Amino acid sequence: xxxxxxxxxxxRGDTLLFLTDDQLRRGIEAMFxxxxxxxxxxxxxxxxxxxxRAHHRAVHFINRTPGTTVNNLxxxxxxxxxxxxxxxxxxxxxxxxxxxxxxxxKRERHLHLTEEGKALEQALSEAQRNRMxxxxxxxxxxxxxxxxxxxxxxxxxxxxxxxxxxVEQG
Amino acid sequence: xxxxxxxxxxxRGDTLLFLTDDQLRRGIEAMFxxxxxxxxxxxxxxxxxxxxRAHHRAVHFINRTPGTTVNNLxxxxxxxxxxxxxxxxxxxxxxxxxxxxxxxxKRERHLHLTEEGKALEQALSEAQRNRMxxxxxxxxxxxxxxxxxxxxxxxxxxxxxxxxxxVEQG
DNA sequence: CTTGGAAAGTCAACAAGGCTGACATAAACT
DNA sequence: AGTTTATGTCAGCCTTGTTGACTTTCCAAG
Numbered sequence: 001x002x003x004x005x006x007x008x009x010x011x012r013g014d015t016l017l018f019l020t021d022d023q024l025r026r027g028i029e030a031m032f033x034x035x036x037x038x039x040x041x042x043x044x045x046x047x048x049x050x051x052x053r054a055h056h057r058a059v060h061f062i063n064r065t066p067g068t069t070v071n072n073l074x075x076x077x078x079x080x081x082x083x084x085x086x087x088x089x090x091x092x093x094x095x096x097x098x099x100x101x102x103x104x105x106k107r108e109r110h111l112h113l114t115e116e117g118k119a120l121e122q123a124l125s126e127a128q129r130n131r132m133x134x135x136x137x138x139x140x141x142x143x144x145x146x147x148x149x150x151x152x153x154x155x156x157x158x159x160x161x162x163x164x165x166x167v168e169q170g
Numbered sequence: 171x172x173x174x175x176x177x178x179x180x181x182r183g184d185t186l187l188f189l190t191d192d193q194l195r196r197g198i199e200a201m202f203x204x205x206x207x208x209x210x211x212x213x214x215x216x217x218x219x220x221x222x223r224a225h226h227r228a229v230h231f232i233n234r235t236p237g238t239t240v241n242n243l244x245x246x247x248x249x250x251x252x253x254x255x256x257x258x259x260x261x262x263x264x265x266x267x268x269x270x271x272x273x274x275x276k277r278e279r280h281l282h283l284t285e286e287g288k289a290l291e292q293a294l295s296e297a298q299r300n301r302m303x304x305x306x307x308x309x310x311x312x313x314x315x316x317x318x319x320x321x322x323x324x325x326x327x328x329x330x331x332x333x334x335x336x337v338e339q340g
Numbered sequence: 341c342t343t344g345g346a347a348a349g350t351c352a353a354c355a356a357g358g359c360t361g362a363c364a365t366a367a368a369c370t
Numbered sequence: 371a372g373t374t375t376a377t378g379t380c381a382g383c384c385t386t387g388t389t390g391a392c393t394t395t396c397c398a399a400g
Contacts, residue, residue: 016307017311018306018311018314018315019303019306019307021299023306023314024299024302024303024306025234025295025299025336026318026336027302027306027314027317027318028208028230028295028298028299028302029234029333029336030317030318030321030322030333031204031205031208031321032227033321033325033329033330033332033333034201034320034321034322034324034325035201035205036248036325036326036329037324037325037326037329038198038201038324040326052384052385052386053385053386054385054386054387057202060198064195064199069347069348070347070348070349071346071347071348078206079386079387079388080387080388080389081347081348081349082349082350082351082387082388082389083386083387083388085348085349085350086385086386087385087386089349102347104397105346105347105396105397106395106396106397107346107347107348107394107395107396107397108347108348109347109348109349125195125198128198129191129194129195129198131324132194132197132198132324133189133194134323135320135321135323135324136188136189136193136194136197136320136323137186137189138323139316139319139320139322139323140319141186141188142312142316143315143316143317143319143320144188144193144197144316144320145188145313145316146309146312146313146314146315146316146317146319146320147197147200147313147316147317147319147320147321148196148197148200149309149310149313149316149317150204150305150306150309150313150314150316150317151200151201151203151204151305151317152200152204153304153305153306153308153309154204154207154208154301154302154305155203155204155206155207156206156207156210159203159206159207160203162203163199163200163203166195166196166199222355222356222357223356223357224356224357224358239376239377240376240377240378241375241376241377249357249358249359250358250359250360251376251377251378252358252359252360252378252379252380253357253358253359255377255378255379256356256357257357259378259379272376275367275368275375275376276366276367276368277365277366277367277368277375277376277377278367278376278377279376279377279378
């Protein structure tokens with residue numbers, strides 16, 4: 001019963017032992033449990049302030065790419081414009097986000113964080129970075145490289161492009 | 171350019187370059203984009219069959235630990251019993267899950283997948299494993315070790331225990 | 341100059357899946 | 371006998387996703 005049908009896992013010898021169904025299941029559960037930890041800290045702050053994860057995501061990417069358009073944000077976040085608009089409207093109403101009418105193309109809205117918006121973004125990302133930093137430090141630089149390599153491979157191609165777009169050319 | 175060689179330490183002088191805010195932000199975005207890919211394939215199957223991610227999670231952990239109790243599942247999933255109950259009820263009604271009254275403690279319900287339930291679980295986990303396998307294979311065994319090390323460090327302690335409980339002793 | 345279509349916004353309706361609170365029941369424990 | 375535990379259930383609320391229909395603005399091609 002070593003080799004389960006269709007899995008392609010080779011359990012003979014020691015080749016590709018890391019690709020057994022059980023190893024893959026561990027990877028799946030690692031993603032599940034880790035994602036919970038990943039969102040736990042910002043979620044606490046968000047709940048305090050009456051926002052949700054959708055607001056966090058919007059604020060994050062507006063901060064990453066100031067002046068981005070609504071359409072741009074839409075394709076990054078992968079939600080409908082109605083869904084994003086609801087979130088964006090509360091952020092604009094609350095004075096965290098400014099939607100500037102485009103100069104060249106006046107249909108477009110260019111999104112920027114206000115000072116208050118930047119403050120929230122800072123609080124959220126600091127909480128998230130703290131956990132990520134501790135995890136990175138405890139795991140070590142080689143593990144971090146592996147972590148990123150696997151995650152990058154797990155993305156859909158379009159998302160990988162979005163991800164790589166956000167990498168600074170240092 | 172930073173040193174990315176096999177020696178491991180990505181450092182410049184005293185600074186741990188892999189812990190800069192920008193590196194941490196990349197890690198955060200990697201988690202965000204990768205999680206999307208991670209759930210994309212099962213989501214497609216679930217939508218077809220009229221279920222959601224909550225059903226997937228329940229089915230996954232019932233399959234992992236057959237005979238687990240409702241309370242047990244509750245603490246693994248981290249949701250309220252009302253929320254889980256709604257999901258569980260549909261699964262039982264649809265004949266995917268069987269809730270057997272406990273022998274020693276008749277208050278408990280021990281959860282098992284029916285054949286139909288196992289079939290769904292297989293379809294879902296196969297889709298997810300396929301992506302995970304491709305990612306693991308492309309990244310290589312060392313990257314997989316790093317991936318798991320970082321994710322484990324990112325979990326809340328209680329979740330880490332749940333995660334490690336699911337590791338087979340073989 | 342007209343018009344097609346893209347970008348953005350809005351309204352309505354709906355669903356999944358979280359949550360709280362209250363309450364019911366049976367079984368186990370003390 | 372009384373309390374605690376495990377589970378289930380009803381009702382209601384929130385966030386965040388969806389679809390569909392429609393309007394306004396405005397760039398750009400004909």
